Amino acid sequence: MNKHNYDSSASGYVTEVFEGVSQTFTDIEMLHTSEVNVVAKAKRYGRWWLLKGLRREVASEAAYQQRLRKELEIMMMLQHTGIVSVAGMELVDGFGECIVMEYVDGQTLKQWLQGTTTRRQRRNTAHELAEAVGYIHSKGIVHRDLKPENIMITGNGGNVKLVDFGLADTDSHTVLKQPAGTPRYMSPEQMQANVADVRNDIYSLGVILDEMNLGYGHIVRKCLLPLDKRYKNVTELLNAIQAREKRRTVLMAAGIAFCVVILAGLVGMQTLRLRHFASQTAEIHNEQAKLESTIALLNDSINQMSATNRQLTDEQERQNMKRQRVEMAIKEGKARIDKAVRATGLKQHLDTLSNPVYLNTELYWETFNNLESAYKAYTRWIAAEYTESELSEITYRLMEYHSKLGNMFGSRYDKIKKIRDEHERKTMQGN
Numbered sequence: 001m002n003k004h005n006y007d008s009s010a011s012g013y014v015t016e017v018f019e020g021v022s023q024t025f026t027d028i029e030m031l032h033t034s035e036v037n038v039v040a041k042a043k044r045y046g047r048w049w050l051l052k053g054l055r056r057e058v059a060s061e062a063a064y065q066q067r068l069r070k071e072l073e074i075m076m077m078l079q080h081t082g083i084v085s086v087a088g089m090e091l092v093d094g095f096g097e098c099i100v101m102e103y104v105d106g107q108t109l110k111q112w113l114q115g116t117t118t119r120r121q122r123r124n125t126a127h128e129l130a131e132a133v134g135y136i137h138s139k140g141i142v143h144r145d146l147k148p149e150n151i152m153i154t155g156n157g158g159n160v161k162l163v164d165f166g167l168a169d170t171d172s173h174t175v176l177k178q179p180a181g182t183p184r185y186m187s188p189e190q191m192q193a194n195v196a197d198v199r200n201d202i203y204s205l206g207v208i209l210d211e212m213n214l215g216y217g218h219i220v221r222k223c224l225l226p227l228d229k230r231y232k233n234v235t236e237l238l239n240a241i242q243a244r245e246k247r248r249t250v251l252m253a254a255g256i257a258f259c260v261v262i263l264a265g266l267v268g269m270q271t272l273r274l275r276h277f278a279s280q281t282a283e284i285h286n287e288q289a290k291l292e293s294t295i296a297l298l299n300d301s302i303n304q305m306s307a308t309n310r311q312l313t314d315e316q317e318r319q320n321m322k323r324q325r326v327e328m329a330i331k332e333g334k335a336r337i338d339k340a341v342r343a344t345g346l347k348q349h350l351d352t353l354s355n356p357v358y359l360n361t362e363l364y365w366e367t368f369n370n371l372e373s374a375y376k377a378y379t380r381w382i383a384a385e386y387t388e389s390e391l392s393e394i395t396y397r398l399m400e401y402h403s404k405l406g407n408m409f410g411s412r413y414d415k416i417k418k419i420r421d422e423h424e425r426k427t428m429q430g431n
Helices: 062-076 109-114 119-138 198-211 217-223 234-279 281-344 346-352 361-385 388-430
Strands: 026-033 037-044 047-054 086-092 096-102 106-108 151-154 160-162
Touching: 047 062, 047 086, 062 086, 062 096, 106 109, 109 119, 109 151, 119 160, 119 198, 119 234, 198 217, 198 234, 217 234, 281 346, 281 361, 281 388, 346 361, 346 388, 361 388
Parallel strands: none
Antiparallel strands: 026 037, 037 047, 047 096, 086 096, 106 151, 151 160
């Protein structure tokens, strides 16, 4: 019998069926196919792996075999949390030789940016990405194909994983020295140069930072400058980012401090005021009563001002209507005077007069009388509808118009009559 009555049973999973752990790749699922490569995920030892091999059409070509081995050799040099890890190269049934690397469960940076993200999340991701790129540069490696599709964000933790070193290059490798990259993210010199330069990746980082909408305008512009004016390395780029964030933090801290000081001042003033109010309760009540009385008086004044303003507005509208009536009356009077002038035909007579001897003096006097009659008849007709001041203005304006027309016809009449008189004088002298 167990003296201490201990539970001696062993700990473990409670399962009905044990799932065997396969030493070979199973559950292979094709993920991506390009002109050269095939990428699939497969399970081994209860874990998902990523397999990268060559398409059957190019698998036997030495150049593509060298490219795959070069990618493996470069990835084997890297051990960093921000870079996908590689296990080696193995012969996989149906796929041939494949690079075996960790499977990253997450989404690409492009997909991640299309979702809802905060500025802090994007800033942390940018820092992680720059640190990962700085690490591969420290190993003498240039990625040459940095773009959102080659940057994974893990589903667990949201960490950066840099993937796809198919176009990466180092100074120590002598094969496949040729321009490469994705046009939108390639630096201009990368399209012609055979020798990789870390500043090629700096350019690509500038484009990516711009798409991440972090407000790094000056930093992005410097990343995209010509090669010799760009940041020389990622350390310079990170220092610029940190300096910018520090300035932003200082400004925010200064703003917060200013607000705190203002708030403290307001709180202090309010405290003093409350203490004063507490010791002067009776006086406060009196002041409050006075204040309420003053407010009531102010409200009365405001109401009176509003009423006065409405009266002024109404009066202005009435004046405008009277002004419009007067102007309409003047317009109508001018129209009647014009009609009286047209009825005599004087204007047409003077315009078409071919010889001064035919001047019709009676027509002129008839027109002048019609002007006078039309003007006077109209003012009498409207006299009862307008005030004395309105009628005075209408009469004056129509008199001006009447005089203007009379002067115009009179001057023309005098001129033509003078010519006719001179003609008659010469005719009489000739006889």
